[in-house]
Amino acid sequence: MDTLTEILHTILLGVVKYFWGQTVFLLEKSKLLHLFQTCLKMINKDGLNAPCLNADYICHYKGSLISKHFKSLAQVMPFLIYDLVPPTVLNGWTVMGELIVLVWHTKIADTKAKLTRTIDYFLNMTAQCALSILMSKPKLNFLVHLPAYIQWFGPAIIFLTEQYESFNHVFRLSCI
Numbered sequence: 746m747d748t749l750t751e752i753l754h755t756i757l758l759g760v761v762k763y764f765w766g767q768t769v770f771l772l773e774k775s776k777l778l779h780l781f782q783t784c785l786k787m788i789n790k791d792g793l794n795a796p797c798l799n800a801d802y803i804c805h806y807k808g809s810l811i812s813k814h815f816k817s818l819a820q821v822m823p824f825l826i827y828d829l830v831p832p833t834v835l836n837g838w839t840v841m842g843e844l845i846v847l848v849w850h851t852k853i854a855d856t857k858a859k860l861t862r863t864i865d866y867f868l869n870m871t872a873q874c875a876l877s878i879l880m881s882k883p884k885l886n887f888l889v890h891l892p893a894y895i896q897w898f899g900p901a902i903i904f905l906t907e908q909y910e911s912f913n914h915v916f917r918l919s920c921i
Contacts, residue, residue, distance in 0.1 A: 752891075756848060760841065771829075833870060836870050837871060843863050844888075
């Protein structure tokens with residue numbers, strides 16, 4: 746409990762990425778990735794906070810996506826995979842959407858109770874979808890501590906490190 750649960754790496758590059766990997770595996774296994782890509786191309790992006798929903802790029806580089814892609818996908822996945830994956834995976838994406846809304850907002854009444862309930866339900870859905878991920882990925886277990894951190898330190902968006910990730914570009918350029 747000494748280090749805060751940082752939501753960029755724990756949620757977007759952790760939980761969402763794990764579910765994305767499982768979903769892509771299921772779509773490829775059932776030969777439905779092309780249908781998913783078509784649905785992603787056709788989705789209306791007006792009104793979404795989704796700057797990066799380039800279907801061709803996302804499906805071609807499905808294993809190399811970054812946080813902006815996962816943030817965009819998390820908003821629309823339940824609508825795209827409705828008839829393409831088992832109900833447990835669909836429910837997992839739906840609960841993950843609720844979790845992301847609770848974590849990224851700064852003011853929600855009774856945050857701790859709602860967030861704890863949503864995290865518990867999400868972990869239950871994860872166990873039903875892929876128990877091996879739940880047991881082998883510590884980021885999922887970090888979620889349990891998130892309500893306490895929010896209660897002690899304020900909204901999770903305050904300790905988000907995404908804004909500092911852009912400095913990595915400067916470091917990479919200086920190493921060349």
